[in-house]
Amino acid sequence: MARIVVDPVTRIEGHLRIEAQVEGGAIADAWSSGTMFRGIELILRGRDPREAWIWAQRICGVCTMVHALTSVNAVEDALGIEVPDNARLVRNIIAATQTVQDHVVHFYHLHALDWVDLVSALQADPVKTSQLAQSISDWPKSNPKYFKGIQERVKALVESRQLSLFGAGYWGHPAYHLPPEANLMAVAHYIEALAFQKDFIRIHAVLGGKNPHLQTFLVGGMATSLDPNEPGATINPERIDFLLQTAKSALEFVDQVYIPDVLAVAGFYRDWFGRGEGLGNFMSYGAYPQGSIKNPSRFFLQQGIILNRDLSKVYPLDPANITEYVTHSWYDYAGGDAAAKHPSQGETSPRYAGPKPPYEFLDVDKKYSWLKAPRYQDKPMEVGPLARLLVAYASGHEEVKSLVNGTLAKLNAPPAALFSTLGRVAARALETRLLASHLVEWIQALSNNLASGDLRIHNGEKWDPRTWPRSARGFGFFEAPRGSLGHWVEIEDAAIKNYQAVVPSTWNAGPRDGHGQRGAYEAALLKTPVADPERPLEILRTIHSFDPCLACAVH
Amino acid sequence: MGSLDQQTLPAALKARGVSRRQFVKFCSTMVATLALPPRYLGAVVKAMESARRPVLVWLEFQDCAGNSESMLRTSNPTVTEFVLDLLSWEYHETIMAGAGKQAEAALERVVREHKGEYIAVVEGAIPTADDGVYCTIAGRTALEIARHVCSSAAASIAVGACAWDGGLVRANPNPTGAVGLQEAVPGIKVVNLGGCPHNPANTAAVLVHYLTFHEMPALDQYNRPLFAYGNIIHDQCERRAHYDAGRYVEEWGDEGHRKGWCLYKMGCKGPEATFNCPVVRWNDGTSWPVKSGHGCIACASHRFWDNKSPFYKRLPQVPGFGVDVTAEKIGWVALGAMAGAAAAQAIGSTIRKKVRPPEASEGPTKPSSSPEA
Amino acid sequence: MTEMHGGSRQISGPYQLAPGRTRIYVWEKPVRFAHWLLVLSLVVLSVTGYYIYNPFVISRGRAAYVMGTARFIHLVAAWAFIAAILVRFYWFFRGNRWARINQFIPTRRERWQDAVETVKYYMFRRWNPTPRIGHNALAGATYTLIFGIAVIEIITGLALYNNVVHSKCLGLLVGWVPRLADIQWLREIHFLVMFALWFFFIHHMYSVLLAASEEKNGCVEGMVSGYKFVTQADLQREFGTRPGGEKSEPVRAVRQTPAAGKVSG
Numbered sequence A: 001m002a003r004i005v006v007d008p009v010t011r012i013e014g015h016l017r018i019e020a021q022v023e024g025g026a027i028a029d030a031w032s033s034g035t036m037f038r039g040i041e042l043i044l045r046g047r048d049p050r051e052a053w054i055w056a057q058r059i060c061g062v063c064t065m066v067h068a069l070t071s072v073n074a075v076e077d078a079l080g081i082e083v084p085d086n087a088r089l090v091r092n093i094i095a096a097t098q099t100v101q102d103h104v105v106h107f108y109h110l111h112a113l114d115w116v117d118l119v120s121a122l123q124a125d126p127v128k129t130s131q132l133a134q135s136i137s138d139w140p141k142s143n144p145k146y147f148k149g150i151q152e153r154v155k156a157l158v159e160s161r162q163l164s165l166f167g168a169g170y171w172g173h174p175a176y177h178l179p180p181e182a183n184l185m186a187v188a189h190y191i192e193a194l195a196f197q198k199d200f201i202r203i204h205a206v207l208g209g210k211n212p213h214l215q216t217f218l219v220g221g222m223a224t225s226l227d228p229n230e231p232g233a234t235i236n237p238e239r240i241d242f243l244l245q246t247a248k249s250a251l252e253f254v255d256q257v258y259i260p261d262v263l264a265v266a267g268f269y270r271d272w273f274g275r276g277e278g279l280g281n282f283m284s285y286g287a288y289p290q291g292s293i294k295n296p297s298r299f300f301l302q303q304g305i306i307l308n309r310d311l312s313k314v315y316p317l318d319p320a321n322i323t324e325y326v327t328h329s330w331y332d333y334a335g336g337d338a339a340a341k342h343p344s345q346g347e348t349s350p351r352y353a354g355p356k357p358p359y360e361f362l363d364v365d366k367k368y369s370w371l372k373a374p375r376y377q378d379k380p381m382e383v384g385p386l387a388r389l390l391v392a393y394a395s396g397h398e399e400v401k402s403l404v405n406g407t408l409a410k411l412n413a414p415p416a417a418l419f420s421t422l423g424r425v426a427a428r429a430l431e432t433r434l435l436a437s438h439l440v441e442w443i444q445a446l447s448n449n450l451a452s453g454d455l456r457i458h459n460g461e462k463w464d465p466r467t468w469p470r471s472a473r474g475f476g477f478f479e480a481p482r483g484s485l486g487h488w489v490e491i492e493d494a495a496i497k498n499y500q501a502v503v504p505s506t507w508n509a510g511p512r513d514g515h516g517q518r519g520a521y522e523a524a525l526l527k528t529p530v531a532d533p534e535r536p537l538e539i540l541r542t543i544h545s546f547d548p549c550l551a552c553a554v555h
Numbered sequence B: 001m002g003s004l005d006q007q008t009l010p011a012a013l014k015a016r017g018v019s020r021r022q023f024v025k026f027c028s029t030m031v032a033t034l035a036l037p038p039r040y041l042g043a044v045v046k047a048m049e050s051a052r053r054p055v056l057v058w059l060e061f062q063d064c065a066g067n068s069e070s071m072l073r074t075s076n077p078t079v080t081e082f083v084l085d086l087l088s089w090e091y092h093e094t095i096m097a098g099a100g101k102q103a104e105a106a107l108e109r110v111v112r113e114h115k116g117e118y119i120a121v122v123e124g125a126i127p128t129a130d131d132g133v134y135c136t137i138a139g140r141t142a143l144e145i146a147r148h149v150c151s152s153a154a155a156s157i158a159v160g161a162c163a164w165d166g167g168l169v170r171a172n173p174n175p176t177g178a179v180g181l182q183e184a185v186p187g188i189k190v191v192n193l194g195g196c197p198h199n200p201a202n203t204a205a206v207l208v209h210y211l212t213f214h215e216m217p218a219l220d221q222y223n224r225p226l227f228a229y230g231n232i233i234h235d236q237c238e239r240r241a242h243y244d245a246g247r248y249v250e251e252w253g254d255e256g257h258r259k260g261w262c263l264y265k266m267g268c269k270g271p272e273a274t275f276n277c278p279v280v281r282w283n284d285g286t287s288w289p290v291k292s293g294h295g296c297i298a299c300a301s302h303r304f305w306d307n308k309s310p311f312y313k314r315l316p317q318v319p320g321f322g323v324d325v326t327a328e329k330i331g332w333v334a335l336g337a338m339a340g341a342a343a344a345q346a347i348g349s350t351i352r353k354k355v356r357p358p359e360a361s362e363g364p365t366k367p368s369s370s371p372e373a
Numbered sequence C: 001m002t003e004m005h006g007g008s009r010q011i012s013g014p015y016q017l018a019p020g021r022t023r024i025y026v027w028e029k030p031v032r033f034a035h036w037l038l039v040l041s042l043v044v045l046s047v048t049g050y051y052i053y054n055p056f057v058i059s060r061g062r063a064a065y066v067m068g069t070a071r072f073i074h075l076v077a078a079w080a081f082i083a084a085i086l087v088r089f090y091w092f093f094r095g096n097r098w099a100r101i102n103q104f105i106p107t108r109r110e111r112w113q114d115a116v117e118t119v120k121y122y123m124f125r126r127w128n129p130t131p132r133i134g135h136n137a138l139a140g141a142t143y144t145l146i147f148g149i150a151v152i153e154i155i156t157g158l159a160l161y162n163n164v165v166h167s168k169c170l171g172l173l174v175g176w177v178p179r180l181a182d183i184q185w186l187r188e189i190h191f192l193v194m195f196a197l198w199f200f201f202i203h204h205m206y207s208v209l210l211a212a213s214e215e216k217n218g219c220v221e222g223m224v225s226g227y228k229f230v231t232q233a234d235l236q237r238e239f240g241t242r243p244g245g246e247k248s249e250p251v252r253a254v255r256q257t258p259a260a261g262k263v264s265g
């Protein structure tokens, strides 16, 4: 029947296009396409592997630093470098900060307006709003005056007839179910979260000079010198204090604003626990080393694979099983497009074969995206906070189990509810809680090292390229906010010979593979009801629940 | 033209409890960032008081959204103030409520109804190879959109290296034929805010300058505002005393590094970079790369990816030699070769002297005569 | 003809020349001044320049100012270097026949031939160097190259300096340079040219010493005193039948000595 096109999909990073076939008020088939390509893998060739992270980091400015970390992991793997414990801790702190910040921004600024009707907030009673807010948390700001102020601000905006960023929203759409008071509370927290994220991310500024695009990673460690007695050191007791205070305030915000808001919103949209399920295959590379990076079994978040929603079994992960197809992607492979390639043999040879712009529809039977299609043992995988939480849950991670079970109990929902659009939203919030609390712990561990006189931050044995073998290959991996991230590097004569990144959003947003299997977005959209094809709010809900990042996905 | 009958800024600010004192303080921060003499404070306050939310659209092309994210991290003013009070921010893919058709319609409406009045901010490079197929939005190429939107704007602002000069995307071998805005759409008025990403403190100041004086601040030869790009990092750096004294970090994490010594020997490009990082810093003045212990990579310099890399070496790679061959190595090898040649010549000359026939010892009288003659 | 201007000093003092040699005033004061100022400033510029590139001395004291001093000295020496080059360039047009610009750029066929013959000499295809009073054509061409390189060093150096001082005046002079090549490439050129100068230095040292030993013309001392020791044949070739040339302008600096013995001075 009707072909719906959403292009641009907004409130994401990058240029994503969704085409969907709607039959009988629901989606019968869907295609996900990335419409921008830069060629960073090609640009990296011939450059100094020690600075690859500076370049690779620019794959994305939203999940900034995850590509930097994965890049140094890859080069360290190739050269056999172990980093000092302090470097491991600083990396964990930076990464957890990133994930916490990214998740908060995603929920409030990228996703909330799919559930929250801004205009309906004008009808709210500030007193009742304050009662609602106080009933779900003790956030000190929740008084009527505060909500009244917010409401007046929104009112001024609407009356100005220039709604700024909010002008083209689907206000009044029948799929919005929140009462006006909940809408007003959410709008207030939207503004609150804007202030929170910029204050919280100063952790990155202290450790990395700036955010986005921190400037502090090093092959072999970090550039954050530590010294208990030097004001000129990046990390000293005064900075530790700042980091701790900031991390603790994040924990407060997550506990008192983010989690209660997610639970409140979810309560009004229970049918979305049964929609947007998708593939049922989940993968996590594991992240946050507790000791050596060579020992993933001791990572804070476990590594593993879950197939067909079967939480009773976690399969071990073997990176050798990862491949990428370009059968439906605008690339050529030497030797033909039908077979997949392992990233260590990966190729990036762009060849656009889509319709000539300006165009109306893509040729979805052929090649239709700049994303490659990654597969594990030839199977498509969903990656991201939900996959991580499920793998940890099924692996018996005590903290995760109690968090997940507690939340499911509060929502009065079975574990199967997690395989859904709202399941992703909830998993993201729970992960934020988990990481915010461990952030505090890692900062404390760093502080203990500082006090005990362990000031090592960089392993310089292999800094000089003359100490390197003539050629070497490495694999770096990490669990970025959006999921499993891998960089494969091949070094020859102290220069990068080949560089391949397989990125979380490539897994999730990728097109069909050589067998015609759908990617995670495409699968998750199936059967989604669409009330008004002109205003496909439901598509946004499910797609946004993955937190798409297309700059990452294509690079 | 457009509906410009909105509420003024002070009214909007008052509505949400911002005092006049706070408002004036904000204005004076802007005056300071712009490096204007304090006497301009009155003009800024007055202009901001009567400012009528001009329309702004933010376009993203071959970008990483780092500049959008950076914008979200500003406090003076916050993005909330920009979006709700100062400007009417009508289009910005990363954060706008509308999507698809509705989003595109919003952009189209601005171009139509506010022709010649709105500000177009561009983030990301623009691919020109293969008819621009490397970046399309709603089926149209970035190149087409940039031409359409920016040529009707009152002014365009290119934020970040990519939008200015092609940035990372344009780095060798530039697989997509990427260029910056002013090259993609020649002839339009562009202010370039280099950096990777741009520093929102500067961008905010440019916008405030525009709101106050209805024109862009003074620009350099790259169309970058002088107040932000006029001085060398090195001359403003807090580690400069160590540089002059000769105290350098020699290994990451060594004593010098812990004491905050100069990062020159670790490849810091501060001496060849201009930007105001050491003064305005990042993330509400929290820090900047050198303060946090890593050298500057000159991210606000022209085509810095190719020009200022390798980032851990003092000088660039000599083209045509491998990455492990430095200019110094080439120099010493050449000197060795010359010394070798001289030594060989010396030996040869000694032998020649020994075997030279006596009749040749006076030499020829004419330059053309030779010993054989 | 000004071209015959060969200096005006009468020689006094107990000089002893090699048999059959004539003492002749070749290198005038400005040439020698420029030469030795060049040598001195180049040594200073090289040491300080290399230090700027690679600060090999790490100071620890509170009051140290090593890099600041190195840069200061580099700049002072740079002005000396520039002064030397300017003096020498001026003397291209004011100096005697051996100092003139045509001695550097081989425009005439005869000079070209001389250069070719000198190459042959270096390649052991000749027994003897070509006889000359000033420098041979190949040496002249090499000096031209070195003057050119010095100019590049000055331009890049001034551009680097202007990158720091942003002076309007300098801007007029070298403001165009950073538009041609990024400041980082200017540094690279500035640095590589230093090696080119050292390269020349080795070559120059060798060929000067070789000439001194082969030609016995006292050329090293000549750069100090101004005088070289030449044969009758040299004079004849350069000035025609008698010193002073066919226009019979006296070369007053030339004095013949019958005496044999060691050269001193």
Ligand code: HEM
Pocket: B271, B314, B315, C041, C042, C045, C046, C048, C049, C050, C052, C053, C054, C071, C074, C075, C078, C079, C081, C082, C153, C154, C156, C157, C158, C160, C161, C187, C190, C191, C193, C194, C197
């Ligand atoms: C024989 C002549 C010269 C030599 C061998 C020489 C050598 C050098 C070297 C090796 C450097 C360090 C380059 C680097 O790694 O950054 C340098 C820097 C510099 N030179 Fe020269 N140089 C010479 C002449 C000049 C002249 C004529 C000037 C004119 C002003 C000049 C001005 C500079 C400046 C401004 C710097 C940069 C200093 C800084 O970054 O603080 N140099 N020179």
Ligand code: HEM
Pocket: C031, C035, C038, C039, C042, C088, C098, C099, C134, C135, C136, C139, C143, C146, C197, C201, C204, C208, C219, C220, C221, C222, C223
């Ligand atoms: C690196 C430093 C040096 C430079 C750049 C340099 C440059 C020059 C130049 C440009 C000339 C041509 C003279 C003119 O017409 O102006 C020259 C000639 C000469 N230089 Fe140097 N010189 C250097 C070092 C020396 C030293 C250390 C000595 C002494 C041992 C020396 C001895 C001579 C002599 C003897 C001549 C005359 C050679 C001839 O007749 O062709 N030079 N030099």
Ligand code: NFV
Pocket: A013, A060, A061, A062, A063, A064, A066, A067, A480, A481, A482, A483, A485, A503, A504, A505, A506, A548, A549, A550, A551, A552, A553
């Ligand atoms: N997908 C993705 Fe990223 C994340 N998280 C990358 O690794 O967002 Ni830009």
Ligand code: SF4
Pocket: A058, A061, A213, B062, B063, B064, B065, B066, B067, B123, B124, B159, B160, B161, B162, B163, B167, B168, B195, B196, B197, B198
């Ligand atoms: S300039 Fe830097 S931060 Fe901005 S889009 Fe380009 S890569 Fe991203």
Ligand code: SF4
Pocket: B233, B234, B235, B237, B238, B239, B240, B241, B243, B261, B262, B263, B264, B268, B269, B270, B271, B290, B295, B296
């Ligand atoms: S750290 Fe960099 S910018 Fe600062 S003084 Fe040293 S070289 Fe200059």
Ligand code: F3S
Pocket: A210, B195, B196, B233, B273, B274, B275, B277, B288, B289, B290, B295, B296, B297, B298, B299, B300
């Ligand atoms: S890298 Fe960029 S952020 Fe500033 S310190 Fe250097 S210009």
Ligand SMILES: [Mg+2]
Pocket: A041, A500, A501, A502, A503, A554, A555
């Ligand atoms: Mg890839």
